Amino acid sequence: MAPTVAQITMAAGMDALVNVEVGGRGVVGAMHAAARDAEGGPLCLAAADRLLRTIHRRDVVILATGLPIAPWFRGEQDGPVGAATLARALVLGIGARPVIVTDPANVALCAAAVAGAGLHVGSLEEARRLPTTAAVLDFPLEWAAADARAAELLGSLAPAALIAIERPGANEHGHYHSAAGLPLTEHCAKIDALFRAGRAREVLSIGVGDGGNELGCAKIRDAVLRAIPRGGRCACPCGGTVVPVTETDVLVTAAISNWGAYGIEAAMAMLLGRPDVLHPREVDARVYDRCAAAGANDADAGLLDPGADGVPGPLHGHVVDLLACMVRNALDFGKMYREPRYPWL
Ligand SMILES: [Zn+2]
Structure with missing residues (x-):
């Protein structure tokens, strides 16, 4: 069934919330506008709708995340947190089998995030066989090995969807x-x-994505080149742009990529009529805590404090709370005009 006018209206609000400029980078507004124009509607809803139509119970979904941060070249909390909470939502909402792929250096912190989201972490065989279990795999650093691994995973797992969250892409x-x-x-x-x-x-x-250098941003290449100071010319000897060339079917922008994942969860919860599909703030806090403790930094001061992109851990829970409120209100959208919500008034 196509999303209703009420759902599209609420989804536009979810998009607006997760794309609000908080980090002071000044690029999310342009990126969101370009992506929304390319999609022709709210982005979180488009992603959720496609996922719900495509994934069936026990289908494998591969989530790619992890962005190495200099000088440690280990991941930040933006990305792994959202991948873990979206994996939880795909399990609860559809019964999907999540498989996380990341850099060799980021396997441990992604596994910590997944466990923080309430999922068991198991082998690939266990993730395919057991409910509420995800596998966390490293992916090759070399192109030839990566091509071989890609063919092997696609052939053996037949994933229903590939989702990249704050995952750098090649130019x-x-x-x-x-x-x-x-x-x-x-x-x-x-x-x-x-x-x-x-x-x-x-x-x-x-x-x-939230910065223009993430896999999927090819869809809004021109907007990124205009919006990012070093977008058109990187600071490395390759002399290229920072915009990845690999496109995705849907691009979801957000002020912080984890929030994009939250928005997709919220839109899934709304479409399914099941508020429980969006993770609660207690789970959000636990995912941040465990991911940070496993070595993911906050992409701010370079500390292992819970947080992402300069926004401290607890504030992310407020975004989850607001999205949960929107999901609940979407379920009786406009009811106040049809009948009193509270009969004593
Ligand atoms: Zn370069």
């Missing part, structure tokens, strides 16, 4: 960069190989 020269244009190539698993091979097989792909 036109095959190089990876931070949003500031600094080189990350040698530290990034070549997960673009998986998404390219997946697209060739017409597997649904979704990208979630």
Whole structure:
């Protein structure tokens, strides 16, 4: 069933909430406008709707995340937290089997995030066989090995969807960069190989990004080049842009990529009529705590404090709370005009 006018209206609000400029980078407004124009409607809803139509119970969904931060070249909490909470939502909402792929250096912190989200962490075989269990796999750093691994995973798992959350993507020269244009190539698993091979097989792909250097932002290439100071010319010898070339079917922008994942969860909860599909704030706090303790930094002061992109851990829970409120209100949208919500008034 196509989303109703009420659902589209509430979803526009969810998009607005997760795209509010909080970090002071000044790029999310332009990125969101360009992505919304390309999609022709609210982004979180488009992603949720496609996921719900495509994924069936026990289907594997591959979520790619992890953005190496210099000088440690280990991941930040933005990305792994959202991948973990979205994996939980896909399990609760659809009965999907999540498989997380990331850089070799980020396996432990992604596993910690997944466990924080309430899922068991198991082998690939266990993740396919057991409910509420996710596998966390490293992906090769070399292109040839990445191509082989992509073919192997797509063949053996037949994933119903590929979702990249705050996952750097390779530019036109095959190089990876931070949003500031600094080189990350040698530290990034070549997960673009998986998404390219997946697209060739017409597997649904979704990208979630907040800076323009993430996998999926090819869809709004011109907007990123205009919005980001080093967008058109990186700060590494490759001399290319920071915009990845691999496109995804849907691009979800957000002020912080984790919030994009939350928005997709909220839209799924709304479409399913099940508020429990969106993770609660207690789970959000636990995911941040465990991910940070496992070595993911806050992408602010470089500390292992819970938080992402300069926003401290507890504030992310408020965004979850607001989205949960919107999900509940979407379920009786406009009712106050049809009948009194509170009969004593
Ligand atoms: Zn470069």
